[in-house]
Each structure stands twice: as C-alpha cells, then as structure tokens.
Amino acid sequence: MIRVLLVDDQHLIRAGLRMLCDAQPDIEVVGEADNGREAIARAARLRPDVVVMDLRMPGVDGITATSRILADRPGTRVLVLTTFGDDDHLYPALTAGACGFLLKDAPPTDLLDGIRRAAAGDSPFSQEVLRRLVQRAVHARAEAPPPVDGLTTREQEVLDLVAEGLSNAEIAERLHIGVTTVKTHITSLMSKTGSPNRVRLALVARGV
Amino acid sequence: MIRVLLVDDQHLIRAGLRMLCDAQPDIEVVGEADNGREAIARAARLRPDVVVMDLRMPGVDGITATSRILADRPGTRVLVLTTFGDDDHLYPALTAGACGFLLKDAPPTDLLDGIRRAAAGDSPFSQEVLRRLVQRAVHARAEAPPPVDGLTTREQEVLDLVAEGLSNAEIAERLHIGVTTVKTHITSLMSKTGSPNRVRLALVARGV
DNA sequence: TTTCGTCTCCTACCGGGGTAGGAGGCGCCG
DNA sequence: CGGCGCCTCCTACCCCGGTAGGAGACGAAA
Numbered sequence: 001m002i003r004v005l006l007v008d009d010q011h012l013i014r015a016g017l018r019m020l021c022d023a024q025p026d027i028e029v030v031g032e033a034d035n036g037r038e039a040i041a042r043a044a045r046l047r048p049d050v051v052v053m054d055l056r057m058p059g060v061d062g063i064t065a066t067s068r069i070l071a072d073r074p075g076t077r078v079l080v081l082t083t084f085g086d087d088d089h090l091y092p093a094l095t096a097g098a099c100g101f102l103l104k105d106a107p108p109t110d111l112l113d114g115i116r117r118a119a120a121g122d123s124p125f126s127q128e129v130l131r132r133l134v135q136r137a138v139h140a141r142a143e144a145p146p147p148v149d150g151l152t153t154r155e156q157e158v159l160d161l162v163a164e165g166l167s168n169a170e171i172a173e174r175l176h177i178g179v180t181t182v183k184t185h186i187t188s189l190m191s192k193t194g195s196p197n198r199v200r201l202a203l204v205a206r207g208v
Numbered sequence: 209m210i211r212v213l214l215v216d217d218q219h220l221i222r223a224g225l226r227m228l229c230d231a232q233p234d235i236e237v238v239g240e241a242d243n244g245r246e247a248i249a250r251a252a253r254l255r256p257d258v259v260v261m262d263l264r265m266p267g268v269d270g271i272t273a274t275s276r277i278l279a280d281r282p283g284t285r286v287l288v289l290t291t292f293g294d295d296d297h298l299y300p301a302l303t304a305g306a307c308g309f310l311l312k313d314a315p316p317t318d319l320l321d322g323i324r325r326a327a328a329g330d331s332p333f334s335q336e337v338l339r340r341l342v343q344r345a346v347h348a349r350a351e352a353p354p355p356v357d358g359l360t361t362r363e364q365e366v367l368d369l370v371a372e373g374l375s376n377a378e379i380a381e382r383l384h385i386g387v388t389t390v391k392t393h394i395t396s397l398m399s400k401t402g403s404p405n406r407v408r409l410a411l412v413a414r415g416v
Numbered sequence: 417t418t419t420c421g422t423c424t425c426c427t428a429c430c431g432g433g434g435t436a437g438g439a440g441g442c443g444c445c446g
Numbered sequence: 447c448g449g450c451g452c453c454t455c456c457t458a459c460c461c462c463g464g465t466a467g468g469a470g471a472c473g474a475a476a
Contacts, residue, residue: 091345091346094342094345094346095346121335122335122338123335123338123339123342125338127329127330127331130330130331130333131331133341133342133345134302134331134341134345136345137299137302137341137342137344137345138299138302138303152451152452152453153452154452154453154454155452162407165403165404165405165407165408165410165411166407167404167405167432167433168432168433168434169432177453177454177455178454178455178456179432180454180455180456180457181453181454181455183433183434183435184453184454184455185453186433186434187434187435187436190434195373196373196375197373197375197433197434197462198406198407198433198434199370199373199374199406199407199410200373202373202407202410202411203373203410206416208414360421360422360423361422362422362423362424363422375462375463376462376463376464377462385423385424385425386424386425386426387462388424388425388426388427389423389424389425391463391464391465392423392424392425393423394463394464395464395465395466398464405432405463405464406463406464417476418475418476419474419475419476420473420474420475420476421472421473421474421475422471422472422473422474423470423471423472424469424470424471424472425468425469425470425471426467426468426469426470427466427467427468428465428466428467429464429465429466430463430464430465431462431463431464431465432461432462432463432464433460433461433462433463434459434460434461434462435458435459435460435461436457436458436459436460437456437457437458438455438456438457439454439455439456440453440454440455440456441452441453441454441455442451442452442453442454443450443451443452444449444450444451444452445448445449445450445451446447446448446449446450
C-alpha cells in the first residue's frame with residue numbers, strides 16, 4: 001500500500017485527488033495539507049511514502065516545503081504536481097529534491113501511474129517537461145568543445161589561448177614563439193572566422 | 209497493436225526480446241536486424257511504430273541508424289536499449305533523436321512498459337540515466353546567468369555588451385553615451401572583476 | 417545642507433591590438 | 447625538381463583599448 005500525502009491550496013483539487021486515489025486498491029491517502037508549513041508538519045507526523053506537492057501556495061511555498069521534508073526524511077518521494085511547468089518552477093523544484101514533476105493538465109491515469117512510479121523509485125515527468133529537460137541536458141552537452149574547423153593546428157592552439165583570455169605576449173610565451181607570430185596567426189584567425197575583434201574571436205572559439 | 213522492430217547484434221538478446229514481446233497481446237515484433245544498415249532498410253520497408261535499438265553494432269552503429277531512420281520517417285519512435293549508459297552513448301543518441309534510453313539490466317517489465325510508453329509518445333528512461341539527465345539539466349541551469357553583483361546598473365549594461373563582443377564605439381552608440389564614458393565604466397568593471405583585459409572581462413560576464 | 421554615489425564627459429598618454437607587406441625555412445606532393 | 451602551404455619572424459604604422467586624473471550634474475540619504 002502506497003501512503004500518500006496531498007499538498008495543494010485548492011481544496012477542490014485535493015478532493016479530486018483523494019477521490020482518484022481512494023478508488024485505487026494500492027494507494028491510500030493518509031493526509032492533506034493546504035500550505036507548505038502544514039505540509040512539513042504532517043509529513044513529519046504521518047511519514048508518507050509519496051508527497052504530491054503543489055508549488056504555488058500561500059505562506060511557505062512548495063519548493064521550501066520540499067527541501068524541509070527531504071531534510072527531515074530523505075527517503076520521502078516528493079512528486080510535484082503543478083499548473084506551471086516553466087523553468088522557474090521546474091529547476092528549483094528539482095534542486096530542492098523533487099523526484100518527479102507532473103502537470104495538472106495530465107490525464108488522471110498519468111497521475112496515478114506517476115505516484116506508483118515515484119513510490120517505486122522511478123522519476124515520473126510529464127512528457128512536455130521531460131522534453132525540455134532532455135533538450136537542456138543535450139544542449140549543455142552540445143556546446144562543450146566546438147573545434148572550429150578549417151584552421152591549422154597552430155592557429156587552433158592560438159585560438160584556444162585567446163579563448164582563455166590571454167594576451168598576445170602570454171600566448172607567445174606559452175607557445176614559445178614571438179609576439180609578432182602570434183599577431184600573424186590572430187589576424188588570419190579573425191579573417192577566417194569573420195571576427196571584427198578579439199572578444200568575438202574568443203566567443204566563436206567557445207561556440208557562442 | 210504496437211509494431212516493433214528489434215535491432216541488436218546479439219541474436220540471443222533478440223530472441224529474448226522477441227519471446228518477451230510475443231507474450232504480450234498488444235505488442236507485435238514485425239522484424240529484426242543485427243546491424244545498423246539492415247535496421248535502416250527494414251525500418252523503411254516494415255514501417256514499425258517503435259524501433260528497439262542497440263548502439264554498439266558492427267558496421268553502421270545505432271546512432272547513425274537512428275538519425276537515418278528518423279530522417280526517413282520522423283514519426284518513428286526509436287527506443288535505445290543498451291548495456292552502456294555513459295554520456296558518450298546517451299547524448300549522441302538523444303541528439304540523433306532517440307525518444308528514450310533504457311539499460312539492458314532493467315527488468316523485463318520495464319522494457320515492455322518502455323515500449324508501450326514510447327509508442328504512446330512518452331519518453332522512457334532508466335532511472336539511473338534519468339537521474340544523470342536531470343542532474344545535468346539542473347547543473348546547466350545553475351551556472352547559466354551569474355549576474356556578477358556589486359555592479360551599478362549602468363556597469364551591468366556595459367558589461368553585457370562587452371560580453372557580446374562589441375567595441376567601445378559600438379557600446380557607446382548602443383547606450384547613447386560617449387566613448388570616454390564607456391571607457392570609464394570598463395575600467396571600473398575590470399577593477400571590480402579583477403580582469404586584466406577585455407576578453408577575460410567578457411568571460412567572467414558569461415560566468416566562465 | 418552636506419555628503420555620497422552614480423553617471424556623464426573631458427584631456428593626455430601609453431601600450432597593446434591589429435593591419436599591411438614582405439621574407440626565410442621547412443616539409444609535402446606532383 | 448618546383449611549387450605550395452604552414453610556421454616563423456620582421457618593420458612600420460594606426461588606432462583602439464586601457465590608465466590617470468579631474469570635473470560637472472543629479473538624486474538619495476544623512
């Protein structure tokens with residue numbers, strides 16, 4: 001039996017959730033809370049397996065409630081259920097330790113499935129949210145080292161150091177060549193990359 | 209009925225998968241392939257709903273097979289099933305367009321569930337993989353815009369433009385102020401941020 | 417009111433960045 | 447062999463970037 005605590009400031013939503021859960025043989029709603037402070041207190045007392053947590057609430061919000069609950073009992077599965085899936089809600093919730101993130105416009109079966117998966121140690125996400133999450137992760141990965149081809153090896157070396165913010169003199173010393181040589185390389189780098197100045201050159205080297 | 213194409217170079221694994229799927233009333237294995245080239249050909253001919261794709265394969269690998277298949281029929285759901293869940297497998301697969309990523313050590317029910325969710329438009333991930341994905345996304349978020357405090361609003365504006373790679377003259381024009389004023393701000397910016405030159409200043413503005 | 421911080425701009429100077437053009441040495445390839 | 451591309455370095459020049467120091471105007475706070 002999965003023991004669930006429902007946290008939402010709208011009692012209509014709580015009622016709907018409770019009805020939904022009560023109809024399931026394997027899910028039991030052990031308590032409700034309509035704000036963050038109450039949620040923290042009830043979670044401590046009732047020790048639920050899963051907390052279904054709204055974010056926007058009067059007083060203590062869902063994010064801080066989540067961190068408090070997890071600080072108290074780290075094993076608790078906090079599943080965020082909210083109307084707003086934007087980044088400003090999603091990432092703080094995840095940083096706070098929420099294991100999943102569902103949107104309220106999801107079908108009831110998804111929610112029940114989410115509770116079961118959360119209880120089983122999985123991380124349920126709404127498709128839309130998950131897509132953004134993947135996108136950002138891939139994007140973060142993607143713009144790691146974009147090597148800018150068409151350059152000679154020496155030019156690439158100089159470019160890397162420019163991207164580090166080194167001066168021509170520093171680059172020359174680092175590569176054991178003359179400052180004028182560095183200038184030569186940089187002039188050709190700017191022409192090849194179409195950069196009007198050194199900062200832009202550094203930026204294209206970093207794939208910006 | 210979900211029509212599935214199994215792609216894996218080990219026929220033992222294919223056999224196991226086929227047996228597993230054939231026991232399901234809603235899943236039908238319509239074909240198999242033991243390398244990327246075959247996978248592309250069979251996907252084009254059989255038009256499966258879901259492709260269960262291994263990555264490490266002789267000849268054409270799973271990544272390129274995935275992009276080819278999706279280039280041909282974008283609606284296809286490619287679900288990666290592999291032993292290796294490291295970043296070098298995960299991110300190329302996602303960039304190639306895989307909708308999900310499961311590890312072979314997952315229980316059979318997870319795989320079947322994954323195929324069903326993939327077919328339904330969802331994105332199934334193994335818990336372990338998903339955890340890393342979330343971590344990276346959150347991390348990417350965390351070090352996104354570090355606004356460098358202690359600066360006046362005007363300085364911040366100038367800094368932003370420096371970070372874009374603009375020259376002093378361009379910045380002056382953009383902010384409708386004199387070039388000397390821009391210089392003044394930049395001198396104070398360098399002193400405040402401890403940057404020895406303009407490029408480093410741009411880099412700290414970008415949180416590097 | 418005085419004081420402080422910020423924004424604005426100035427002059428003057430200097431050094432580094434960037435351009436133009438040329439040149440020598442090296443290794444590779446036809 | 448001759449040619450080509452790359453790396454190296456040079457001179458000479460200009461201008462932008464950056465420093466130093468000062469100054470006037472304004473608004474908020476003491």
